[in-house]
Amino acid sequence: MTEPLLRVENLTKYYGSRLGCADVNFELWPGEVLAIVGESGSGKTTLLNSLSATLEPSSGRTLYRMRDEQWRNIYELSEAERRFLVRTDWGFVHQNPADGLRMTVSAGANVGERLMAVGDRNYGHIRETALDWLGRVEIAADRVDDQPRSFSGGMRQRLQIARNLVTGPRLVFMDEPTGGLDVSVQARLLDLLRGLVGELGLAAIVVTHDLAVARLLSHRMMVMKDGRVIEAGLTDRVLDDPREPYTQLLVSSILQV
Ligand SMILES: Nc1ncnc2c1ncn2[C@@H]1O[C@H](COP(=O)(O)OP(=O)(O)OP(=O)(O)O)[C@@H](O)[C@H]1O
Numbered sequence: 001m002t003e004p005l006l007r008v009e010n011l012t013k014y015y016g017s018r019l020g021c022a023d024v025n026f027e028l029w030p031g032e033v034l035a036i037v038g039e040s041g042s043g044k045t046t047l048l049n050s051l052s053a054t055l056e057p058s059s060g061r062t063l064y065r066m067r068d069e070q071w072r073n074i075y076e077l078s079e080a081e082r083r084f085l086v087r088t089d090w091g092f093v094h095q096n097p098a099d100g101l102r103m104t105v106s107a108g109a110n111v112g113e114r115l116m117a118v119g120d121r122n123y124g125h126i127r128e129t130a131l132d133w134l135g136r137v138e139i140a141a142d143r144v145d146d147q148p149r150s151f152s153g154g155m156r157q158r159l160q161i162a163r164n165l166v167t168g169p170r171l172v173f174m175d176e177p178t179g180g181l182d183v184s185v186q187a188r189l190l191d192l193l194r195g196l197v198g199e200l201g202l203a204a205i206v207v208t209h210d211l212a213v214a215r216l217l218s219h220r221m222m223v224m225k226d227g228r229v230i231e232a233g234l235t236d237r238v239l240d241d242p243r244e245p246y247t248q249l250l251v252s253s254i255l256q257v
């Protein structure tokens with residue numbers, strides 16, 4: 001009955017002659033969380049940016065099942081269609097919250113303007129929904145009029161999550177969502193993310209170099225090396241019984257830390 005949400009076919013990206021990622025193939029199902037792991041320079045961000053149409057790949061296709069059930073190659077959308085998709089159906093959580101927030105408008109406006117972008121014009125409803133979302137990401141209601149400049153790193157990241165989830169996206173892209181945060185803050189943020197993703201039934205693609213993040217958040221994972229996916233499977237299987245020597249190394253070196 002159900003169909004995948006995303007279908008990726010032979011996705012390849014070169015920067016000039018340098019390989020970003022090559023021959024990536026996978027499907028993502030509604031509600032499924034996929035982690036992309038690998039060492040620095042393995043092509044994770046290149047792949048994620050290609051999947052979210054932030055980058056134009058050199059070859060290959062990414063097919064997305066739109067809300068009207070039409071399958072579309074996201075690289076063939078018009079700019080207006082792409083922008084609509086980004087605003088309504090997709091979220092993008094950046095590693096650096098400043099890249100995903102407007103730092104000089106209030107926290108409430110950061111969340112509320114997303115609702116306005118999808119056509120909500122009722123001020124009372126916008127404010128109420130923004131407050132509700134601040135609560136869901138554990139930001140106190142009395143901070144609603146403060147600018148994210150005055151927030152801690154963890155609070156900014158939680159605000160970025162609220163801003164992205166308020167419109168009810170079906171798919172969220174995340175690049176190192178807990179990078180750059182203190183370990184204790186990371187753990188709380190991960191718990192929060194896991195709760196929200198599960199509760200909302202979101203599909204997500206999470207780039208991380210941290211296998212603990214993959215373990216906690218994802219159902220499936222792909223391991224990248226030198227731009228290629230060298231191993232993929234259910235997260236528990238890959239982490240507990242890695243087949244590729246490189247994955248074994250990755251898993252054991254992390255465990256020894
Ligand atoms: N804008 C760019 N121009 C040229 N080469 C690039 C560009 N962005 C990435 N690359 C190259 O593509 C390859 C993959 O880089 P990418 O940033 O996707 O890796 P990553 O896995 O996200 O690494 P990290 O964990 O450090 O973020 C690397 O060799 C990198 O040098």
Ligand SMILES: [Mg+2]
Binds near residue numbers: 044045046
């Ligand atoms: Mg990266």
